[in-house]
Amino acid sequence: MGRLRYSYTCGVCNFKTKTIPCTKCTKYERHNNFDSGYKNVDDMIIASQSHAKDDRDFLEWIEFSQLRILETLDEGGFGTVYKAKWLDGLPMDASDVGRAWNRSHFNYVVAVKFFHNNKDFLKEFTNIYKMVRKFSEENEFPSNIVHYYGATYDYDNEHYAKQISNGLRPKVYQEDGIPRCFVNLMRNCWNSDVRSRPNAYTLYEKFNSWIEYSEAFEDMEWNITEPSIYHRKAVYTSRSWWQ
Structure with a gap:
C-alpha cells in the first residue's frame, strides 16, 4: 500500500488535508461557537487554536459559569486577581484533528484577573496572544513562563477577565x-x-x-564600643593647663 498523500494545504492554518473545507479549521469552528463581544479577540483565540501544536500553546474562551471564585489574591489600579477553581479543567489533545477535546485536572486551581477597563483587557490579551504564538512557532513553551489559558466575561459584573494558571502568587x-x-x-x-x-x-x-x-x-556595630571607665579624679569639667 502506498503512502497517503495530502492534496490540499489550508490557506488559513497551513494544515495539510485531503478535504475542503479544512478538517482542522472545521474542528476549531465547532469548539469556538462563542462571541466575546470583540471580533479581534475571537479571531486571536481561533487563530491560536488553529496553529496549536500541543495543549500549552493556545487560548480558549471560557464560560464564566465554569469558574468558582475562592478568594481575592491582589488588587491594583488595572484590576483585581482572584483565586478560582476551573470546573472543566485543562484542555488536552488540541492538535489532534478529528477528536473532541479531552479534559483533565477537573476543579483545577487558577488565577483570574478582572479588568476595570476593557481597553486594558484588550491590550494585555493582545500581548498574551503574541507571546503564545511566538512560542508556538518556535515549538517550545518554556516551563518558567506563566501559562495563560484564555479569557472569560462576568456578565453579572460586566468585567472581562483573563485566566492564568501557574501565575498564582502567594500573599x-x-x-x-x-x-x-x-x-x-x-x-x-x-x-x-x-x-x-x-x-x-x-x-x-x-x-x-x-x-x-x-x-x-x-562592621559599624562591631566598632561601637562601650565608653571607657575613667578614674573619677582624672575627669575635670574645667581645669587650667597650668594647675
Missing part, C-alpha cells in the same frame, strides 16, 4: 518579618509580563549590594 505578609525590599523583589519576579522580570544578572547585582550593605552595618 506576602510583612508582619512575618520579611523586609520590604525583598517583598518588592519577589513581586517583580512574579510579574506576569516576562519582560518586566529581573534577569539573573540583575538579581546577582541586587543580592551583592544587599550583602555589602549588610556587612557594612555589621
Whole structure:
C-alpha cells in the first residue's frame, strides 16, 4: 500500500488535508461557537487554536459559569486577581484533528484577573496572544513562563477577565518579618509580563549590594564600643593647663 498523500494545504492554518473545507479549521469552528463581544479577540483565540501544536500553546474562551471564585489574591489600579477553581479543567489533545477535546485536572486551581477597563483587557490579551504564538512557532513553551489559558466575561459584573494558571502568587505578609525590599523583589519576579522580570544578572547585582550593605552595618556595630571607665579624679569639667 502506498503512502497517503495530502492534496490540499489550508490557506488559513497551513494544515495539510485531503478535504475542503479544512478538517482542522472545521474542528476549531465547532469548539469556538462563542462571541466575546470583540471580533479581534475571537479571531486571536481561533487563530491560536488553529496553529496549536500541543495543549500549552493556545487560548480558549471560557464560560464564566465554569469558574468558582475562592478568594481575592491582589488588587491594583488595572484590576483585581482572584483565586478560582476551573470546573472543566485543562484542555488536552488540541492538535489532534478529528477528536473532541479531552479534559483533565477537573476543579483545577487558577488565577483570574478582572479588568476595570476593557481597553486594558484588550491590550494585555493582545500581548498574551503574541507571546503564545511566538512560542508556538518556535515549538517550545518554556516551563518558567506563566501559562495563560484564555479569557472569560462576568456578565453579572460586566468585567472581562483573563485566566492564568501557574501565575498564582502567594500573599506576602510583612508582619512575618520579611523586609520590604525583598517583598518588592519577589513581586517583580512574579510579574506576569516576562519582560518586566529581573534577569539573573540583575538579581546577582541586587543580592551583592544587599550583602555589602549588610556587612557594612555589621562592621559599624562591631566598632561601637562601650565608653571607657575613667578614674573619677582624672575627669575635670574645667581645669587650667597650668594647675
